[in-house]
Amino acid sequence: MESGIFHTTYNxxxxxxxxxxxxxxxILAVIFLVILPFVSNGYSxxxxxxxxxxxxxAIGLNILTGFTGQISLGTGGFMxxxxxxxxxxxxxxxxxxxxxxxxxxxxxxVVGSIFGIPSLRLKGLYLAIATLAAQEIIQWAxxxxxxxxxxxxxxxxxxxGTSLTKLRIAGFGGIDFWFYxxxxxxxxxxILFTVNLFRTKVGRAFIAIRDQDIAAEVMGVNLFRYKLLxxxxxxxxxxxxxxxxxxxxxxxxxxxxTIEASIFxxxxxxxxxxxxxSGSVYGAIFMVLIPAILxxxxxxxxxxxxxxxxxxxxxRQAVFGLTIILFLVFExxxxxxxxxxxKDYFRLWPFSY
Amino acid sequence: MARGFSHVxxxxxxxxxxxxxxxxxxxxxxxxxxxxxxxxxxxxxxxxAAIIGPNGAGKTSLLNCVSGLYHPxxxxxxxxxxxxxxxxxxxxxxxxxxxxxRSFQNIExxxxxxxxxxxxxxxxxxxxxxxxxxxxxxxxxxxxxxxxRKFLExxxxxxxxxxxxxxxxxxxxxxxQKRVELGRALAIQPSLLILDEPMAGMNSEEKEDMARFILDxxxxxxxxxxxxxxxxxxxxxxxxxxxxxxxxxxxGDGTPDEVQRDxxxxxxxxxxxxxxx
Numbered sequence: 179m180e181s182g183i184f185h186t187t188y189n190x191x192x193x194x195x196x197x198x199x200x201x202x203x204x205i206l207a208v209i210f211l212v213i214l215p216f217v218s219n220g221y222s223x224x225x226x227x228x229x230x231x232x233x234x235x236a237i238g239l240n241i242l243t244g245f246t247g248q249i250s251l252g253t254g255g256f257m258x259x260x261x262x263x264x265x266x267x268x269x270x271x272x273x274x275x276x277x278x279x280x281x282x283x284x285x286x287x288v289v290g291s292i293f294g295i296p297s298l299r300l301k302g303l304y305l306a307i308a309t310l311a312a313q314e315i316i317q318w319a320x321x322x323x324x325x326x327x328x329x330x331x332x333x334x335x336x337x338x339g340t341s342l343t344k345l346r347i348a349g350f351g352g353i354d355f356w357f358y359x360x361x362x363x364x365x366x367x368x369i370l371f372t373v374n375l376f377r378t379k380v381g382r383a384f385i386a387i388r389d390q391d392i393a394a395e396v397m398g399v400n401l402f403r404y405k406l407l408x409x410x411x412x413x414x415x416x417x418x419x420x421x422x423x424x425x426x427x428x429x430x431x432x433x434x435x436t437i438e439a440s441i442f443x444x445x446x447x448x449x450x451x452x453x454x455x456s457g458s459v460y461g462a463i464f465m466v467l468i469p470a471i472l473x474x475x476x477x478x479x480x481x482x483x484x485x486x487x488x489x490x491x492x493x494r495q496a497v498f499g500l501t502i503i504l505f506l507v508f509e510x511x512x513x514x515x516x517x518x519x520x521k522d523y524f525r526l527w528p529f530s531y
Numbered sequence: 532m533a534r535g536f537s538h539v540x541x542x543x544x545x546x547x548x549x550x551x552x553x554x555x556x557x558x559x560x561x562x563x564x565x566x567x568x569x570x571x572x573x574x575x576x577x578x579x580a581a582i583i584g585p586n587g588a589g590k591t592s593l594l595n596c597v598s599g600l601y602h603p604x605x606x607x608x609x610x611x612x613x614x615x616x617x618x619x620x621x622x623x624x625x626x627x628x629x630x631x632x633r634s635f636q637n638i639e640x641x642x643x644x645x646x647x648x649x650x651x652x653x654x655x656x657x658x659x660x661x662x663x664x665x666x667x668x669x670x671x672x673x674x675x676x677x678x679x680r681k682f683l684e685x686x687x688x689x690x691x692x693x694x695x696x697x698x699x700x701x702x703x704x705x706x707x708q709k710r711v712e713l714g715r716a717l718a719i720q721p722s723l724l725i726l727d728e729p730m731a732g733m734n735s736e737e738k739e740d741m742a743r744f745i746l747d748x749x750x751x752x753x754x755x756x757x758x759x760x761x762x763x764x765x766x767x768x769x770x771x772x773x774x775x776x777x778x779x780x781x782x783g784d785g786t787p788d789e790v791q792r793d794x795x796x797x798x799x800x801x802x803x804x805x806x807x808x
Binding site for chain 1 (some may be wrong): 600622624627632633635639644648651659660668669672675676680681715719769
């Protein structure tokens with residue numbers, strides 16, 4: 179606790195941003211995010227949007243795996259449910275895009291809770307295999323259905339009758355520009371919701387289940403109910419990510435939601451920090467930017483050293499694997515912990531003892 | 532200095548001396564091992580009942596039956612809380628909702644949570660916010676958190692753990708963790724408090740502190756306590772009534788004086804061939 183800051187009410191002591199520096203940090207971050215789309219080019223906006231969607235899904239997975247301690251390999255499948263629900267509702271039922279998203283969230287939450295039922299009996303690796311089954315079942319169902327043969331085309335979004343791709347205000351526009359706002363407002367909402375959740379009854383029960391499930395039950399937590407609730411909440415957020423992705427891409431195909439996606443999101447939360455909302459965001463930034471940076475290096479080398487450039491796509495997988503191993507060995511609590519250490523260093527400086 | 536407890540810690544509607552817990556002929560076996568063979572025990576409101584016995588006597592198994600972690604093959608456990616409840620047919624979390632709280636022999640705290648959050652989890656059965664009001668942290672959810680924080684501050688004050696209230700439990704010393712675990716059980720506002728070896732592994736000073744807290748909770752607030760403890764000095768000093776288990780059978784039951792003189796108890800503890808106690 180910083181010296182010189184005294185709280186006189188429990189309300190202030192329990193606030194999320196307790197000190198002026200915390201408040202300033204968040205204000206600066208918001209200002210940066212608001213300015214970003216006006217000054218950046220299309221490529222960086224696309225990256226920003228990818229990060230935003232990845233962060234939403236990663237927070238969803240973190241609710242289940244990082245906070246409740248239930249390992250899940252079904253993220254890709256749950257995202258697919260969200261994406262296909264939103265896409266189908268928009269393409270075949272003519273429901274407006276903004277209405278398909280909450281629908282998709284609810285459907286994903288229901289599917290997620292169904293696949294969460296084994297969690298009452300299964301723990302750890304066994305549960306991981308059960309959720310892997312969820313992933314495979316969902317993927318199988320999509321591939322075998324009429325949707326499996328062709329990609330699902332989502333009708334372009336319209337606002338006030340104008341297609342989003344054509345809508346321009348003061349020279350700013352384009353699908354990436356408009357979706358930036360949708361994605362980051364959603365991400366902001368998800369972050370606020372999750373952070374608040376974990377300082378109230380339900381979220382605390384989730385963490386208690388992770389840390390010591392027997393003790394949680396003896397203190398009055400209905401394990402089955404809360405585990406299902408965690409699966410539902412987690413899938414709801416993952417479904418939101420999937421639905422936004424479907425609307426943003428305008429096209430849904432199951433190749434984006436395979437087991438590789440599930441592992442990608444596990445890597446995001448491990449690198450970012452298990453059980454940390456901000457960590458999920460840091461992890462998403464890291465995992466989206468690393469391949470982009472490697473691609474750029476490859477392109478830059480392409481003209482001068484084509485032999486090396488040809489190796490870069492392979493190096494990508496190796497760098498991924500290497501970073502995950504390095505994080506597991508040196509900083510199992512992820513980027514969130516590194517950021518916390520940096521903050522602590524400056525907070526305590528120059529008397530860091 | 533303690534500023535006094537401004538909330539009701541004991542949620543039992545019974546009068547001191549009323550029958551509160553009735554363990555009736557409980558049998559529990561794990562495979563071929565008979566852990567409990569027909570154990571019966573009565574605990575009255577506002578008393579401190581101790582369960583003693585050699586290692587492996589079935590003490591913890593008996594308490595696990597009371598808190599619903601084990602389900603006895605035969606026998607019933609009844610709990611009176613204004614109305615009678617059959618604990619043997621309830622789940623652990625339902626038993627907690629009736630106001631039966633407990634601590635564990637090996638500390639079972641939520642290691643990554645702060646002391647305050649651990650205690651707040653003890654308030655779980657009293658909180659009403661749901662996932663939506665909690666996620667918005669608006670209105671009732673926020674009011675509730677603050678009101679219950681006040682309750683927790685009373686417990687923090689009682690247990691003298693003000694200085695560590697925001698620390699992660701995993702970083703605390705063993706003695707403090709035991710204290711926090713007692714606090715978490717108290718946060719439930721227990722009618723019946725079960726303490727499984729609250730003083731194991733403590734030095735004499737820490738034991739004295741813990742004994743003082745237990746007596747405070749019992750004498751000031753009238754909370755019924757069942758305690759398992761190996762330190763006979765403490766047990767004989769603080770308990771109103773002691774039950775002795777050996778190999779899953781109750782071999783003695785009575786006041787500390789009676790139990791100390793009971794030949795069956797002496798035999799269990801000291802063996803057959805003792806000269807004089």
